[in-house]
Structure formats: structure tokens, C-alpha cells
Amino acid sequence: GAVVSQHPSWVICKSGTSVKIECRSLDFQATTMFWYRQFPKQSLMLMATSNEGSKATYEQGVEKDKFLINHASLTLSTLTVTSAHPEDSSFYICSAQVGTSGSDTQYFGPGTRLTVL
Amino acid sequence: QKEVEQDPGPLSVPEGAIVSLNCTYSNSAFQYFMWYRQYSRKGPELLMYTYSSGNKEDGRFTAQVDKSSKYISLFIRDSQPSDSATYLCASPRSQGGSEKLVFGKGTKLTVNP
Numbered sequence: 620g621a622v623v624s625q626h627p628s629w630v631i632c633k634s635g636t637s638v639k640i641e642c643r644s645l646d647f648q649a650t651t652m653f654w655y656r657q658f659p660k661q662s663l664m665l666m667a668t669s670n671e672g673s674k675a676t677y678e679q680g681v682e683k684d685k686f687l688i689n690h691a692s693l694t695l696s697t698l699t700v701t702s703a704h705p706e707d708s709s710f711y712i713c714s715a716q717v718g719t720s721g722s723d724t725q726y727f728g729p730g731t732r733l734t735v736l
Numbered sequence: 737q738k739e740v741e742q743d744p745g746p747l748s749v750p751e752g753a754i755v756s757l758n759c760t761y762s763n764s765a766f767q768y769f770m771w772y773r774q775y776s777r778k779g780p781e782l783l784m785y786t787y788s789s790g791n792k793e794d795g796r797f798t799a800q801v802d803k804s805s806k807y808i809s810l811f812i813r814d815s816q817p818s819d820s821a822t823y824l825c826a827s828p829r830s831q832g833g834s835e836k837l838v839f840g841k842g843t844k845l846t847v848n849p
Contacts, residue, residue, distance in 0.1 A: 727779035
């Protein structure tokens with residue numbers, strides 16, 4: 620159980636275009652979903668936290684107008700990278716959590732590799 | 737000082753060796769500790785979850801927490817090539833009414849057959 624999927628797994632786009640990444644909890648309802656970014660040989664950096672039906676909370680330094688997050692249901696959250704640029708190329712990983720406490724287990728998706736040309 | 741410090745390695749061991757992976761943390765408020773395993777180009781998967789000081793064992797894996805010295809460890813016995821991955825320690829931190837995971841940088845482990 621506790622499977623989280625992401626789609627697409629790999630996307631290449633031109634500079635200036637927008638890319639949408641989906642994160643789904645397949646066999647459980649996620650109260651909270653998180654979006655992370657991971658650069659090569661670096662650890663996961665939290666970008667934002669989203670709760671179903673409410674606005675996402677962004678970490679300091681993350682542009683909310685550039686990284687649009689929608690958490691429309693308890694099983695789906697989307698991250699849209701608007702007007703992507705080469706520096707946005709990274710590995711984007713989502714995670715889903717049943718509760719809101721940090722002690723509740725986060726289940727991670729397989730990640731989406733974004734390459735912006 | 738970062739809240740969670742972890743030696744990035746890389747660490748290379750022969751098959752069958754005992755592996756010791758370590759992290760230190762600075763925030764005394766940290767109560768829970770997790771170890772995640774991340775294979776190349778994949779998302780992390782939860783390996784171990786501990787709360788109190790002491791040892792917790794699960795098969796070939798043992799997680800150890802020493803809150804007095806703010807030191808956490810993961811031991812892997814009889815290491816296998818399939819254990820080759822990056823291992824991340826993490827702890828949740830309360831912030832703005834919610835709790836978020838703070839990760840170490842990860843230690844890249846290679847187990848050679």
C-alpha cells in the first residue's frame with residue numbers, strides 16, 4: 620500500500636513554456652502533499668506544502684507565481700512550472716501524507732526529471 | 737550550522753560488510769528520526785522510523801538514536817549490491833503551525849560484489 624505516482628516521469632521543454640507535473644496518491648487519501656526539488660548530488664529541498672482545498676504554503680525563496688500548486692482533491696496535486704528556464708531544470712519529487720503531523724509518514728513519488736532547453 | 741548534517745561520502749564497501757551511516761543534528765526539539773533510501777533517479781523510500789533513544793532493528797537494518805549527543809546512525813549488516821543507493825536521514829521540524837521534514841544531504845553508498 621501507500622503508493623504515490625507522478626506523471627510525467629521525464630519531460631523536456633523549450634525555454635518560456637509551462638510544464639505541469641501531477642502527483643497522485645493511488646491507494647490512500649492524502650491530507651497534505653509536499654513538493655521538493657533536488658539538484659544533482661544535493662538533498663531534497665522543500666518547495667511548498669499543500670493541503671487539499673487550500674492555498675499552498677511556499678518556502679522562503681520559492682516564487683509562488685512561477686511554481687503554481689493546485690491540490691484539488693485528496694488524491695491529486697499538481698505543480699505547474701510557468702515560463703520555465705534552463706535553471707529550472709531539476710528533479711521534482713512530491714510526497715503525500717495522511718495527517719498533518721511531522722511524525723506522520725510521508726510517501727514519496729518516483730520523481731519527475733525536468734529539462735528545459 | 738545546518739540542522740541536519742550528514743557526510744555525503746561516497747562510501748564504497750565490499751559485499752557482506754557492515755555499513756555505518758551517520759548524521760548529527762542541532763535542533764534539540766527534534767523528536768522523530770527517519771532514514772530514507774533513494775536509488776538513482778527515483779524518489780526516496782522510508783526505511784526506518786525511530787522516536788526514542790536506543791536501537792530499532794528491522795532485518796539487516798538497525799537504526800540508533802543518541803539524543804544526548806544528537807547523533808543518529810543506520811547500520812546495515814551483510815550488505816548487498818542491491819543496498820547501493822543514497823541514504824538520507826531526516827527529522828520533522830515544526831514551522832508555522834505545520835511540520836516539515838528536514839533532510840541531511842545524503843550519503844551515497846556503493847556495495848561492490
